[in-house]
Amino acid sequence: MRAPFIVIEGLDRSGKTTQTSLLHTRLEAEGIQAKLMKFPDRTTVIGQMIDSYLRSDSELDDHVIHLLFSANRWELASYITQLLEAGTPIICDRYAFSGIAFSASKGIPSSTPSPKLPYEWCRSPDIGLPAPDLVLFLDIAPERAKLRGGYGEERYEKEELQARVRGIFQRLGSEMQNETQRPVRPNWVTVDAGRERKVVANEVWSLVEPLVINRIDDPVAKLWSDKL
Ligand code: DGP
Numbered sequence: 001m002r003a004p005f006i007v008i009e010g011l012d013r014s015g016k017t018t019q020t021s022l023l024h025t026r027l028e029a030e031g032i033q034a035k036l037m038k039f040p041d042r043t044t045v046i047g048q049m050i051d052s053y054l055r056s057d058s059e060l061d062d063h064v065i066h067l068l069f070s071a072n073r074w075e076l077a078s079y080i081t082q083l084l085e086a087g088t089p090i091i092c093d094r095y096a097f098s099g100i101a102f103s104a105s106k107g108i109p110s111s112t113p114s115p116k117l118p119y120e121w122c123r124s125p126d127i128g129l130p131a132p133d134l135v136l137f138l139d140i141a142p143e144r145a146k147l148r149g150g151y152g153e154e155r156y157e158k159e160e161l162q163a164r165v166r167g168i169f170q171r172l173g174s175e176m177q178n179e180t181q182r183p184v185r186p187n188w189v190t191v192d193a194g195r196e197r198k199v200v201a202n203e204v205w206s207l208v209e210p211l212v213i214n215r216i217d218d219p220v221a222k223l224w225s226d227k228l
């Protein structure tokens with residue numbers, strides 16, 4: 001038996017970071033020591049390059065930044081597996097799904113017939129990462145997310161781009177739900193993040209609690225292992 005790996009995904013300003021931290025606090029209150037992680041992890045050398053790019057302090061080719069985001073996850077891949085096997089649940093703010101959703105959304109406006117970075121190309125470098133057991137997609141309409149303050153400070157925080165990002169998250173979710181092979185897919189659950197913070201937190205808790213209490217019987221799976 002090992003601990004569960006839980007990922008929280010969503011658009012910018014969907015309340016992901018708040019919900020991740022509320023969940024972590026609740027787990028602690030229940031006496032469960034979980035590890036809180038966040039991608040991009042801006043503390044590593046690669047993370048600092050990503051941070052500089054996101055703040056528009058540096059420019060990088062779209063392929064290069066995509067691979068750096070993925071490398072930033074691979075930097076922590078064996079640590080993730082070790083923690084889970086040692087019995088520490090992981091709550092992770094963003095993961096490979098953001099990698100695909102944001103990168104594959106670039107350059108789709110009507111002026112360009114196809115994305116700059118195709119969906120399958122974007123997925124490739126993340127194939128084989130430790131697979132989460134549960135992905136909670138905090139879904140909110142981009143026009144509502146925009147009203148939640150702080151929007152527009154970083155590179156991707158533009159409503160049009162966020163709308164495309166949402167579409168790709170939805171595609172990822174429906175592909176996961178159509179998969180039949182366990183443990184290839186994480187369980188993908190869409191949570192309506194447009195509701196009051198407490199209501200969302202209660203739903204998140206109801207989905208996470210059984211995993212943390214019952215723990216996981218299977219070894220840590222590889223993400224999209226059917227593509228390996
Ligand atoms: P955050 O620190 O959660 O606000 O995320 C920073 C921004 O980077 C956010 O706009 C989402 C985007 N992002 C997160 N992960 C990836 C990734 O793997 N690839 C790309 N292209 N963008 C990402």
